[in-house]
Amino acid sequence: MRERHFPRWAGVGAGGALLLSFMAAGQASAVAPATDPAPSCVTVYESWRYTQVENTCAETMSLQVVYQDGAEGPCHTVRSGDVTTIGEGYLGPHGHVDHVAVCAAPVSATGVAPVG
Numbered sequence: 001m002r003e004r005h006f007p008r009w010a011g012v013g014a015g016g017a018l019l020l021s022f023m024a025a026g027q028a029s030a031v032a033p034a035t036d037p038a039p040s041c042v043t044v045y046e047s048w049r050y051t052q053v054e055n056t057c058a059e060t061m062s063l064q065v066v067y068q069d070g071a072e073g074p075c076h077t078v079r080s081g082d083v084t085t086i087g088e089g090y091l092g093p094h095g096h097v098d099h100v101a102v103c104a105a106p107v108s109a110t111g112v113a114p115v116g
């Protein structure tokens with residue numbers, strides 16, 4: 001009796017895997033294009049808990065963390081001369097910081113890029 005049910009369950013598993021692969025492909029295509037790395041006047045400080053940046057550039061910058069796993073944090077406005085927290089540390093779900101990038105989207109008065 002088990003042998004007769006095995007192919008049916010195998011088909012369900014294969015179909016589920018195929019569906020998940022299409023879903024993953026759809027999510028990957030919805031990711032925004034890569035942003036430009038922050039200039040050298042932006043310094044990154046990474047700890048186990050937080051990622052902070054110091055903006056020594058002459059102008060206010062809109063910055064975000066790009067993690068080693070490809071995840072991107074929200075955009076934050078960082079004024080010239082400020083040091084501020086813009087992301088999670090390396091013990092967070094995305095691990096270490098790959099780089100800090102200049103946000104492509106405009107930033108609202110709250111310091112976060114508008115969604116949608």
